Amino acid sequence: MSADILAAGPESSELLAALHAKAFDGGEVWDAAAFEALLAGPGMDAVIAREGEAPLGFILMRTIADEAEMLTLAVLPSARRAGAGRALVKAGLEAAQRRGAANAFLEVSVNNAAAIALYRTTGWNEAGHRTRYYRDGSDALVMSRSL
Numbered sequence: 708m709s710a711d712i713l714a715a716g717p718e719s720s721e722l723l724a725a726l727h728a729k730a731f732d733g734g735e736v737w738d739a740a741a742f743e744a745l746l747a748g749p750g751m752d753a754v755i756a757r758e759g760e761a762p763l764g765f766i767l768m769r770t771i772a773d774e775a776e777m778l779t780l781a782v783l784p785s786a787r788r789a790g791a792g793r794a795l796v797k798a799g800l801e802a803a804q805r806r807g808a809a810n811a812f813l814e815v816s817v818n819n820a821a822a823i824a825l826y827r828t829t830g831w832n833e834a835g836h837r838t839r840y841y842r843d844g845s846d847a848l849v850m851s852r853s854l
């Protein structure tokens with residue numbers, strides 16, 4: 708599969724909330740209002756992956772000065788292991804780089820083997836550990852990479 712990659716703005720908040728809910732089934736809910744507020748803020752880049760008209764997933768980045776944070780990444784369960792996640796990471800980092808980011812970081816649950824595997828294969832390294840970071844009591848890995 709080769710997904711189409713498109714930049715998205717606040718008008719896509721409903722879509723991002725729906726994709727997020729399906730990708731993080733049973734996890735923390737980010738509703739459309741939350742996405743709209745986030746996307747109205749400075750330094751934000753949202754990028755959507757689509758196949759034809761069908762949205763597959765998205766990434767949300769925030770760049771402040773020369774540092775970018777990956778706020779979330781989501782691919783629909785039915786679209787996984789086909790390269791969309793990798794394509795979104797690449798597009799998100801390119802968007803941050805265009806804003807002047809030189810480094811990027813993210814937090815990921817130590818229990819999220821799929822995401823950690825994706826990040827390891829896309830150039831991220833472990834940079835720290837946050838104990839009981841998530842609401843379910845799990846720890847977070849901090850991962851970073853230079854751009």
Ligand SMILES: CC(C)(COP(=O)(O)OP(=O)(O)OC[C@H]1O[C@@H](n2cnc3c(N)ncnc32)[C@H](O)[C@@H]1OP(=O)(O)O)[C@@H](O)C(=O)NCCC(=O)NCCS
Binds near residue numbers: 779788815816819
């Ligand atoms: C993590 C996530 C975004 C990966 O998306 P994806 O489109 O399936 O990822 P890709 O197909 O681009 O995978 C790229 C590589 O990552 C690794 N990878 C991805 N999913 C994996 C899994 N379940 N197990 C092991 N490795 C995995 C593999 O190396 C894979 O390459 P390969 O398929 O050639 O072996 C997706 O599983 C998801 O949305 N999960 C729920 C939300 C989430 O956890 N987001 C991240 C929060 S920090």
